[in-house]
Amino acid sequence: MSIADWTEADLGVPGRVLTVVRAPDPVLSAPSPLVDPADPEVVQLAADLVATMRVSPGCVGLAACQVGVAAHVFAVDVSRHPKTRTTHGTFVLCNAEVVEATRKEKGREGCMSVPDLTGDVKRATRLTVRGLLPGSGEELTVETDAFEARALQHEIDHCAGFLFLDRVAGAHAVFPRQTYL
Amino acid sequence: MEPVSLIAVTVIGHDRPGIIADATAGLAGLGLNLEDSTMTLLRGHFAMMLICSGDRSPGEVEEALAPLTADGRLQVSAAAVPDEDAADVLGRRPYVLTVHGGDRPGIVSAVTRVVAAAGGNITDLTTRLAGDLYVAVAEVDLPGDADADAVAGQLRDAGARLGVGVTLRPQETDVL
Numbered sequence: 001m002s003i004a005d006w007t008e009a010d011l012g013v014p015g016r017v018l019t020v021v022r023a024p025d026p027v028l029s030a031p032s033p034l035v036d037p038a039d040p041e042v043v044q045l046a047a048d049l050v051a052t053m054r055v056s057p058g059c060v061g062l063a064a065c066q067v068g069v070a071a072h073v074f075a076v077d078v079s080r081h082p083k084t085r086t087t088h089g090t091f092v093l094c095n096a097e098v099v100e101a102t103r104k105e106k107g108r109e110g111c112m113s114v115p116d117l118t119g120d121v122k123r124a125t126r127l128t129v130r131g132l133l134p135g136s137g138e139e140l141t142v143e144t145d146a147f148e149a150r151a152l153q154h155e156i157d158h159c160a161g162f163l164f165l166d167r168v169a170g171a172h173a174v175f176p177r178q179t180y181l
Numbered sequence: 182m183e184p185v186s187l188i189a190v191t192v193i194g195h196d197r198p199g200i201i202a203d204a205t206a207g208l209a210g211l212g213l214n215l216e217d218s219t220m221t222l223l224r225g226h227f228a229m230m231l232i233c234s235g236d237r238s239p240g241e242v243e244e245a246l247a248p249l250t251a252d253g254r255l256q257v258s259a260a261a262v263p264d265e266d267a268a269d270v271l272g273r274r275p276y277v278l279t280v281h282g283g284d285r286p287g288i289v290s291a292v293t294r295v296v297a298a299a300g301g302n303i304t305d306l307t308t309r310l311a312g313d314l315y316v317a318v319a320e321v322d323l324p325g326d327a328d329a330d331a332v333a334g335q336l337r338d339a340g341a342r343l344g345v346g347v348t349l350r351p352q353e354t355d356v357l
Binding site: 107147150151175 | 219220221273275305307320322352353354355356357
């Protein structure tokens, strides 16, 4: 199937809204173990990630470790973000890895798990990612760009135990995050 | 002197390996916590400012850091500072201001005057001089009702009078 056709309804279970954990919670700093995408607990986790992402204002992606679960799973949906070019809608990937990453550009990132800081991070703007769909375990390759590429790299970093703070462009590239709304 | 909760410490002077390790060991020895710090080299001079918290007096801090100043090449000062509330940023919008061009006196003052006249607040500033090239980069919060395009135009005009290029662009943060 094309990942753009996937919806959380394919998971067949309702998602629950979980609490987002914040640094310095150690779950955010350790690599998350690979998962069996067919495991019912992983399918439930996938639904929970989508549900939690949906209720969090401005949230475009959420990794399992951000809800306190050490598992190599994340959800992404950048379809409503103004910087998005290519989008594949809502999807969840297990055991995802970056296959190819080119054309790095610097951008300022924030993270729900680091609510008081932002940082300048270079990310590839052309990206190929491979991962497994929860449930079916089907292997998919996602080619994307721009904001979806940034979001995917941010989430894959979470699964590897890295925060944007691990990637900042320099000693003067971390800033207090202010609410300008 | 009465113990205070926040102390601002500055260390400036001849650079060498180990200044930060020595200075922070002195503060840790007093049980002080580093709340915020910034350090860089300014024309090769070590320059560090930090705010630390704990029930110690500035005099105790200066005494603990006195070994740093023993050879007369580093200056250390400590002063009590009040606990500042976070600036009221409600409705403010963040921008990045960049200036570069031939060096001459008055670039920073002329450009920052425009920002101040618009009610803008500078929250971070770095300037560098490399040969004849002068570079300044600032983080600027503009009031929500400021006309950013007009401010950018005024900045360009100020830059043109000085023969330097000035840009003002929105600083966008993406929460992922």
